[in-house]
Amino acid sequence: MEKRFKEIIAGYCTLSADEITNDMTFRDDLGLSSFDLMTLLGDLEDEFDVEFDLGADEHKLSGIQTVGDAIDFLEDYVN
Amino acid sequence: MTKTIYSLWKTSEENFKDLAAVRWLAGKEICEYSYQQFGEKVSGVRRGLFAQGFAESKIALLGTSSPEWVCAYMGIITGKNTAVPLDAALPPADLIQLIIRSEAEGVFLDPKFAALAAPVREKCPGVKKIWMLSGDEVEGTETLESLEESGKDTEEAPVPEEEDLSMIVFTSGTTGKSKGVMLTQKNLYTNVEAILYKVDPGIVFLSVLPVHHAFCLVMDWLQGFMMGAVVCINDSLLHMVRNMSVFKPDVMLMVPLMIETIYKRIKAAGADTPPEVIAEKVFGGKLKTVFTGGAHLEEFYIDEFEKYGVQVLEGYGMSECSPVISSNRVHDFKKGSIGKPLPGVEISFDNGEILVKSSSVMRGYYHMEEETAETLKDGWLHTGDKGYMDEDGFLFINGRVKNLIILSNGENISPEEIEGKLALNPIISEIVVTGENNALTARIFPEEALTKDMPAEALKSALQKVLDDYNREQPTYRQLSRLVIRENPFIKNSARKILRTEVLRDEPVG
Numbered sequence: 367m368e369k370r371f372k373e374i375i376a377g378y379c380t381l382s383a384d385e386i387t388n389d390m391t392f393r394d395d396l397g398l399s400s401f402d403l404m405t406l407l408g409d410l411e412d413e414f415d416v417e418f419d420l421g422a423d424e425h426k427l428s429g430i431q432t433v434g435d436a437i438d439f440l441e442d443y444v445n
Numbered sequence: 446m447t448k449t450i451y452s453l454w455k456t457s458e459e460n461f462k463d464l465a466a467v468r469w470l471a472g473k474e475i476c477e478y479s480y481q482q483f484g485e486k487v488s489g490v491r492r493g494l495f496a497q498g499f500a501e502s503k504i505a506l507l508g509t510s511s512p513e514w515v516c517a518y519m520g521i522i523t524g525k526n527t528a529v530p531l532d533a534a535l536p537p538a539d540l541i542q543l544i545i546r547s548e549a550e551g552v553f554l555d556p557k558f559a560a561l562a563a564p565v566r567e568k569c570p571g572v573k574k575i576w577m578l579s580g581d582e583v584e585g586t587e588t589l590e591s592l593e594e595s596g597k598d599t600e601e602a603p604v605p606e607e608e609d610l611s612m613i614v615f616t617s618g619t620t621g622k623s624k625g626v627m628l629t630q631k632n633l634y635t636n637v638e639a640i641l642y643k644v645d646p647g648i649v650f651l652s653v654l655p656v657h658h659a660f661c662l663v664m665d666w667l668q669g670f671m672m673g674a675v676v677c678i679n680d681s682l683l684h685m686v687r688n689m690s691v692f693k694p695d696v697m698l699m700v701p702l703m704i705e706t707i708y709k710r711i712k713a714a715g716a717d718t719p720p721e722v723i724a725e726k727v728f729g730g731k732l733k734t735v736f737t738g739g740a741h742l743e744e745f746y747i748d749e750f751e752k753y754g755v756q757v758l759e760g761y762g763m764s765e766c767s768p769v770i771s772s773n774r775v776h777d778f779k780k781g782s783i784g785k786p787l788p789g790v791e792i793s794f795d796n797g798e799i800l801v802k803s804s805s806v807m808r809g810y811y812h813m814e815e816e817t818a819e820t821l822k823d824g825w826l827h828t829g830d831k832g833y834m835d836e837d838g839f840l841f842i843n844g845r846v847k848n849l850i851i852l853s854n855g856e857n858i859s860p861e862e863i864e865g866k867l868a869l870n871p872i873i874s875e876i877v878v879t880g881e882n883n884a885l886t887a888r889i890f891p892e893e894a895l896t897k898d899m900p901a902e903a904l905k906s907a908l909q910k911v912l913d914d915y916n917r918e919q920p921t922y923r924q925l926s927r928l929v930i931r932e933n934p935f936i937k938n939s940a941r942k943i944l945r946t947e948v949l950r951d952e953p954v955g
Binding site: 401404418 | 712713882926
């Protein structure tokens, strides 16, 4: 999951999937905007067959800062 | 014909009755209402409100875009009532304040925000009814169906006149309090009429902007209805790109932030992907026109989209002007400009500030006479933007008069509003909020008496906690994502006012 997730993130920044590390922040290190992040979540829904609820999950989603945070969130969701 | 939204809607309902008016997704299924079907729903709300005693009343709408939201909105403004569309992402306490300040007597509530029903009932004594836009009844509320049912035996409700108040839109206030922009029926109608362009009925719009914004309501919905378009609803910002493939729009309204994200999708497809494949996969295959405004867009993106047959047309407006002031047009455009003023819009300049006079300029700010007098002078609206007009009549913007942070999602943030809230915390002596890279930064000089013995890490955590507490209550675009702790107070003028142009000076490195 982590590998595929990083490949998707790579589509939004100038780094390759291999160069993306879990401690990188979406905003400062990868240069993603808030709307990039939203669209990325939409991609994740399609890829991992899950559905996020911006209302119910908002608190958790707004706490996502790093790639590692997002992977943890996604793993919780899928499981 | 009178210039009201009632006459606009009735004309379209008659002319386009069998065409689709609204399309949306229910799960994976595409649903739609024709103009005739949607007209019956709108009429049901209008008559229901009248039957329940709402005439010349303010009615708030709280929710995200849905066929029910738009139906309720049209039901309000095609009658003699006034719609008050609110940003559902605001903290509940702010929403309650706006409902009270607007003197709303009724509230349409999206079931996603059903938890607000109880506090609204308790804290807004002026609210007589709450109608759930869909789903089941919540204690103390009614459903949209029961509202329609109550008006079933009522004759047509009284129709609005041109000078009736159609809508109050709340906008960021530079004095720290948001302002309710009062727009009349004629304000809205003349704006829609002025921005019309020639297309065949049946053209497909995909509406992706927040539905409580004047830009979305006027340019997507009212304009779409006047042209006989089918307006498709984007169910979530997460799904915009997916929904472009689902609904295959011809026209979209976007803020620059969305255009920047789509450009990243194009890049991710790879340089070897043929343009026609990208046009299909990223843009849905039919997209020809994107109208954009609300913030600055780099010309680079206009050139890039052009490669895929998508024309990006920049425009300019503000809620106070219903909202469009100028726009580039399909056959009359200049990149980098915000287009020519719409027909009927007069432009003038005062020390470089753009002034506007037109039949779409607001009546004023609701219950804010002082702010109204500062903005509307001798019939001219002072926009707060600096600009100029070139020899061909195209308008350009080159600065702002007031301290408003414009993010590329089109949201306007009043730094003073946030600073005022955070400055109440005793460990903050001085604070300035700035916007960089589409995010907000809090620059803080701590209160020395309380913090001078604190280790640096403890001070940082204490201040970060203040920001976290604030952020928890705010929609994402209003959150403070960076903290800078100053070692010295900000530079001030002789009146001891912080010089906002100098806030980055004397800042600690790293």
